[in-house]
Amino acid sequence: MSVVQDLTPGFADPVGDAQTTFRAVLDAMAHPGSAYTVAPLRPPAPLHQALAAVVLTLADHETPLLLDRGADAAAHWVVFHTGAPSTADAATAAFVVALSLPDLATLPTGTDEAPETSATVILQVARFGAGQRLRLSGPGLRTPLELAVDGLPADFVDRWRRNHALFPRGVDLILCAHDRVVALPRSVSVEEV
Amino acid sequence: MTNTSKSAATAQDDHPWPARRRWMAVLARATSADLESLLSGVDLPPYTVLRGPEDGLVMVRGRAGGGGAAFNLGEMTVTRCAVRTAEGLVGHAYVAGRDRRQAELAALVDAMMQDPARAPALEAGIIAPLEARHLSRRSARAAKAKATTVNFFAMQTTRS
Numbered sequence: 001m002s003v004v005q006d007l008t009p010g011f012a013d014p015v016g017d018a019q020t021t022f023r024a025v026l027d028a029m030a031h032p033g034s035a036y037t038v039a040p041l042r043p044p045a046p047l048h049q050a051l052a053a054v055v056l057t058l059a060d061h062e063t064p065l066l067l068d069r070g071a072d073a074a075a076h077w078v079v080f081h082t083g084a085p086s087t088a089d090a091a092t093a094a095f096v097v098a099l100s101l102p103d104l105a106t107l108p109t110g111t112d113e114a115p116e117t118s119a120t121v122i123l124q125v126a127r128f129g130a131g132q133r134l135r136l137s138g139p140g141l142r143t144p145l146e147l148a149v150d151g152l153p154a155d156f157v158d159r160w161r162r163n164h165a166l167f168p169r170g171v172d173l174i175l176c177a178h179d180r181v182v183a184l185p186r187s188v189s190v191e192e193v
Numbered sequence: 194m195t196n197t198s199k200s201a202a203t204a205q206d207d208h209p210w211p212a213r214r215r216w217m218a219v220l221a222r223a224t225s226a227d228l229e230s231l232l233s234g235v236d237l238p239p240y241t242v243l244r245g246p247e248d249g250l251v252m253v254r255g256r257a258g259g260g261g262a263a264f265n266l267g268e269m270t271v272t273r274c275a276v277r278t279a280e281g282l283v284g285h286a287y288v289a290g291r292d293r294r295q296a297e298l299a300a301l302v303d304a305m306m307q308d309p310a311r312a313p314a315l316e317a318g319i320i321a322p323l324e325a326r327h328l329s330r331r332s333a334r335a336a337k338a339k340a341t342t343v344n345f346f347a348m349q350t351t352r353s
Contacts, residue, residue, distance in 0.1 A: 007243050007275070007277055007283055008241075008243070008277075009241060009242065009243050009244070010243075010244065014247070080243075080244075080275075081244070
């Protein structure tokens with residue numbers, strides 16, 4: 001039996017920090033394209049603060065998690081702190097925790113009666129304000145907003161267009177860079193700039 | 194809740210680490226006062242707290258008739274803690290009640306017991322004395338209860 005394990009602490013203030021992070025995600029969903037700051041946290045590599053904070057906040061024993069090959073290195077830490085069941089089957093995942101954007105077409109998109117039963121993708125990107133430039137428009141945006149993200153695939157706009165077309169079904173995306181989150185709910189339209 | 198001894202015995206045979214199960218049970222039944230006093234002479238390693246100590250509720254489940262359908266017996270308060278020593282050993286504790294100090298110390302001892310170099314001294318100095326105290330408390334309680342036993346057979350003979 002291995003005696004040395006790689007566990008490190010989670011939130012310093014589990015209740016307060018989770019509430020702070022939840023509020024950041026809520027605001028991010030309500031104001032697509034705007035970045036909000038999560039609670040402090042020092043997760044194990046390769047996870048960075050924002051991604052880890054969002055996972056600790058949103059996941060629990062009732063939300064199966066799919067960690068992609070990049071995020072899988074921190075699986076032990078995630079499962080310990082959240083109690084979430086881990087799944088390898090995308091069709092049963094409530095959250096996909098990823099370091100590179102998964103194929104959105106393989107994820108559950110909910111139903112017309114229960115669109116909220118879709119998966120939510122929590123994606124770690126390198127940073128906001130640089131890289132691929134996108135124009136966002138739709139609910140929550142009085143005027144279209146430009147957002148630059150470094151860490152999305154080159155064909156992101158096409159992939160998102162197909163997801164957006166499924167509305168009210170589809171997946172939502174929470175982008176995490178360093179200590180901030182930006183959300184793209186499925187209702188948002190994304191174009192190249 | 195009858196016939197649970199059969200499934201309990203099977204569960205014990207299959208347990209992956211019976212020695213750890215035993216010392217964790219002893220630590221869970223100890224009071225924080227006992228733990229503090231027995232640990233006062235011990236060189237404690239530096240450690241970080243991974244989680245807790247935090248208290249919450251646990252739903253205790255039983256099986257009807259020992260092997261039948263599961264049912265909720267009731268909720269109990271449990272305090273848990275997980276620590277990691279500087280050497281990288283991770284210890285866990287789940288204790289009944291709300292004593293956070295007990296949970297933290299129990300987790301620390303659980304971590305230290307996983308180091309084969311330290312375990313024998315800890316077993317002799319901490320675990321065995323705690324187990325002895327628990328057993329003596331239990332037998333004192335049983336003796337008190339035994340004094341109140343009613344002998345129904347005797348009652349029957351006086352009636353006839």
